[in-house]
Structure formats: structure tokens, C-alpha cells
Amino acid sequence: GESVGLHLPTLSVQEGDNSIINCAYSNSASDYFIWYKQESGKGPQFIIDIRSNMDKRQGQRVTVLLNKTVKHLSLQIAATQPGDSAVYFCAESYSGNTPLVFGKGTRLSVIA
Amino acid sequence: EPEVTQTPSHQVTQMGQEVILRCVPISNHLYFYWYRQILGQKVEFLVSFYNNEISEKSEIFDDQFSVERPDGSNFTLKIRSTKLEDSAMYFCASNNLDLGVAEAFFGQGTRLTVV
Numbered sequence: 313g314e315s316v317g318l319h320l321p322t323l324s325v326q327e328g329d330n331s332i333i334n335c336a337y338s339n340s341a342s343d344y345f346i347w348y349k350q351e352s353g354k355g356p357q358f359i360i361d362i363r364s365n366m367d368k369r370q371g372q373r374v375t376v377l378l379n380k381t382v383k384h385l386s387l388q389i390a391a392t393q394p395g396d397s398a399v400y401f402c403a404e405s406y407s408g409n410t411p412l413v414f415g416k417g418t419r420l421s422v423i424a
Numbered sequence: 425e426p427e428v429t430q431t432p433s434h435q436v437t438q439m440g441q442e443v444i445l446r447c448v449p450i451s452n453h454l455y456f457y458w459y460r461q462i463l464g465q466k467v468e469f470l471v472s473f474y475n476n477e478i479s480e481k482s483e484i485f486d487d488q489f490s491v492e493r494p495d496g497s498n499f500t501l502k503i504r505s506t507k508l509e510d511s512a513m514y515f516c517a518s519n520n521l522d523l524g525v526a527e528a529f530f531g532q533g534t535r536l537t538v539v
Contacts, residue, residue: 344526346527346528353533354532354533355530355531355533356530358529358530361526361527401467403467411480411482412459412467412528413469414466414467414468415466416465417466
């Protein structure tokens, strides 16, 4: 079946460094992608989204890159802070109309 | 900032009992969802609901599950006869595709423990 997956289950970075979290997707029909942050005991929190007609989108300290050729999505966090420590999920859907399909998640640990 | 609220935050129930998980979606949202997350695993889609009916459901959402919007604000998930494997975090989410709000906003979740 088609699925969304992640390359790295865990990532440790020094405070102040940049973080890059990767995600591979296999459903070529997906045209809407979201990154969520999940802190322990809480629900997924929206970070940033991107549609397939774009290859880059920037938010506050975060950038999402989409490479449709290789079906790859990444989340870049600039100047990583201890508060960024969480599990990050990518998710995909078709035009936002279909239910989100989540990847397995990457745990980001920020070392002070 | 508007948010999705869920109650209770934690529910413990005996196997075979019925449980109802409650959600209040964001007020101007029209699309509602239930997802679940077994401990340490990824978030899985259960069901979507629009215009007072189920629009899509996953294989997980079998006859033991049902959803209802009993009034203008609440959205509930009922599990008729709970099994041990139903233990998980259950998340409610909402969005409003009609207004171009595609991102789904999630509640804090209900932790269901079946013993």
C-alpha cells in the first residue's frame, strides 16, 4: 500500500544548531503535506504545510522543502531550541480533502 | 486562539464496556475527524465526518465504533464493547475545507486504557 515514512527515527542536535528532519512519501497523488509537532502527552500541533505546486515554504524558524521528483519532504528548524524537543510527524493527503496519512515520527532531542 | 477540546483526558474502562469520547471542534469548522495513536506508534486515521454523516472510514473503524454529532457543538466517538487493543490515545481534529482551512487542528487527546 502507499504510505508515508521517515528516514530517521531519532535526531539529537546541539542547541543553536539547525535541524533537518526527513520524510519520504510514496503516494504520487498526494498534493498536500503537513508537518506536525507532538510533545509528550499532547496532540499533534500544526507547524507548517505545503502544497505540491510549491517546492519551498518558510515560516518562523521553520522551512519545509518538497522534492516531488524523489517524493521527499523535509523540515528544517533554524537555531534549534530546547523547546523544539518533540516528535515530528509528516502527513500527506490529497488536496486536504482526504484523511491525513501520518509517518512514524522522528524524535528530536535538543542538547543544551 | 480557538482550539479543539476533548474530554475526558483519561478514561479507564473494563474490557467489554462501552465508552464515549467527547470532542468540541472549532466552532466554524465543518469537517471532523477521529484519529488514534497506540503508545509509541504513529497516528492512524479512524473516521471523517461531514454534513452529519461519515464521509470516510478506515479498516480500524469496524462495527464496534460509531460517531455522532448530537448537537451543534459536540462530536463523539463511541466504542461499544472495548477490547484490550483499543487502549490508545484518541485524537479529535477539525478543519474547514470550505473556507480553505485545510490543516487539521487536533485536540489534546483522550487516553483510553482498557483493563
